[in-house]
Amino acid sequence: MIIIYLAIGLVIAAFIYLAYIDSKKAIKSLIGLGIFTFFILAVYLFSFNVSDQLSEAFASLEFLLMLFLEQLLNGVQLGMMLFLMAAGLTLIFGIMHLINLAHGSFYMVGAYVTATVSLASGSFALGLVGGCLAAAACGVLIEMLAMRHLYHRDHLDQVLATFGIILTANEATKMIFGPQALFLNPPAWLSATVNILPETPYPAYRLFVIAAGIVVALFLRHVITHTRIGMLIRAGATHREMVTALGFNISLLFTLVFALGAALAGLAGGLAGPLLAIEVGMGEQILILTFVVIIIGGIGSVKGALVAGLLVGIVDTLSRAFLPTVLKTTLPAASADALAGSVSSMAIYILMAVVLVVRPQGLYHAYGT
Numbered sequence: 259m260i261i262i263y264l265a266i267g268l269v270i271a272a273f274i275y276l277a278y279i280d281s282k283k284a285i286k287s288l289i290g291l292g293i294f295t296f297f298i299l300a301v302y303l304f305s306f307n308v309s310d311q312l313s314e315a316f317a318s319l320e321f322l323l324m325l326f327l328e329q330l331l332n333g334v335q336l337g338m339m340l341f342l343m344a345a346g347l348t349l350i351f352g353i354m355h356l357i358n359l360a361h362g363s364f365y366m367v368g369a370y371v372t373a374t375v376s377l378a379s380g381s382f383a384l385g386l387v388g389g390c391l392a393a394a395a396c397g398v399l400i401e402m403l404a405m406r407h408l409y410h411r412d413h414l415d416q417v418l419a420t421f422g423i424i425l426t427a428n429e430a431t432k433m434i435f436g437p438q439a440l441f442l443n444p445p446a447w448l449s450a451t452v453n454i455l456p457e458t459p460y461p462a463y464r465l466f467v468i469a470a471g472i473v474v475a476l477f478l479r480h481v482i483t484h485t486r487i488g489m490l491i492r493a494g495a496t497h498r499e500m501v502t503a504l505g506f507n508i509s510l511l512f513t514l515v516f517a518l519g520a521a522l523a524g525l526a527g528g529l530a531g532p533l534l535a536i537e538v539g540m541g542e543q544i545l546i547l548t549f550v551v552i553i554i555g556g557i558g559s560v561k562g563a564l565v566a567g568l569l570v571g572i573v574d575t576l577s578r579a580f581l582p583t584v585l586k587t588t589l590p591a592a593s594a595d596a597l598a599g600s601v602s603s604m605a606i607y608i609l610m611a612v613v614l615v616v617r618p619q620g621l622y623h624a625y626g627t
Contacts, residue, residue: 324458329579330572331454335464337571338471342526343544344551344563345478346519352558353491353515356405357413359420361523361548362541363427364393368524369536370435373442376531382445386528393524394517401516406509428538440536467529474522478560491515547574550606554613556620565621570606577602 347361368389376385400423408416443449444463451459482488490511493501502508527541534540551570555562581602585594613621 325579327454327458328460329575331460331464331468332579333572333575334568335467335571336575337568338468339526339530339567340544340547340551340571341471341564341567342474342522342529343548344555344567345474345560346522347548348552348555348558348560348563349491349515350519351552354405354409354512356408357416357420358405359417359545360400360423360427361519362543362545363424364397364520364523364541365527365530365544366427366431366538366541367396368393368527369531369534369540370431370440370527371524372528373440373531373536374435376442376445377440382448386525389528390521390524393527394521397517397520398513400520401513405516406512409512424542427541431538437538440531442531442536444532463532467533470525470529474525475560475564482560487511487514547606550610554610554620556622559620559622562620562622569609573609574602574606577605 343361343365346364347358350356350358350361370389371392372382372385372389374385375388376382379385404419404423408419444461448463448466450462452462452465454460482491490501490506501511526544530540530544547570551563551566554569555564555566578598582595582598585598588594589597
């Protein structure tokens with residue numbers, strides 16, 4: 259079995275390497291990942307010489323393929339959640355040059371409002387819209403009252419101010435919603451499972467999260483590359499003074515971008531509600547991963563946030579799922595579990611270090627789209 263796991267690891271490493279060399283071919287590399295994985299496993303299958311061993315190997319291969327596909331989809335789902343968080347934050351930093359540690363607070367607001375509205379109205383869709391609007395409104399309020407005074411301050415002042423906003427948001431959330439955690443079930447129309455392969459059920463809600471991430475990615479790409487507001491966003495990232503000189507209200511542009519980033523974070527929080535416990539401080543837990551995604555993808559690049567989010571989600575999920583089994587083939591069970599837990603928790607940071615060595619600016623150019 260270790261041969262199979264090593265083959266999977268090599269294929270994943272090859273995909274990541276190809277993404278570093280030419281990030282525009284990342285999707286094609288992902289397709290190649292699946293084809294090459296199937297080829298390696300087929301070679302392993304037909305390496306058996308005895309018919310009864312062949313039958314056993316086929317059963318093992320089928321189970322491994324189902325497990326790998328399930329964990330791969332879990333990684334893509336996590337990657338899409340990270341993309342929704344990172345897309346807004348990378349736009350804020352890329353255009354405003356503002357380090358916003360309070361971005362996770364919008365994620366928390368979106369989760370709480372989505373859960374509250376959904377439980378009160380019985381409509382998850384209505385709750386999701388309410389969570390996005392509430393997060394966007396909080397974003398506009400915070401940008402107008404606090405962030406506008408930080409644009410020309412150094413990064414240390416921005417870090418201290420936004421950290422204070424985190425503490426304030428956490429206490430305000432306790433006062434409004436209470437200190438207890440909230441739990442939200444997926445809506446009835448997404449509570450079933452879908453057979454992605456014969457006898458391989460997968461939760462429909464997780465597929466919905468993946469689909470939502472794809473729709474948002476396509477929407478952002480259209481807005482940034484094919485609309486007037488997108489032209490101003492790209493211009494404001496590198497030629498802020500020129501945009502102002504042409505007569506455009508740069509303050510209004512900053513407010514719109516901040517509201518968009520907050521709404522995307524609120525959407526991520528609302529989608530995370532049926533998957534996680536909704537509690538005070540939940541935004542800080544995902545914020546660290548979000549910054550890792552931004553650094554890997556390239557600061558200011560929405561496309562980089564998408565590719566990096568998928569990479570981080572897949573690497574984190576697959577390492578936690580398969581690394582313990584791989585290590586148990588050579589180490590005692592207790593030692594393997596302890597080592598696997600440590601290594602898998604460091605996997606994304608190792609990935610980030612490799613990216614910074616190969617491409618210090620990230621997978622995509624800073625302030626690119």
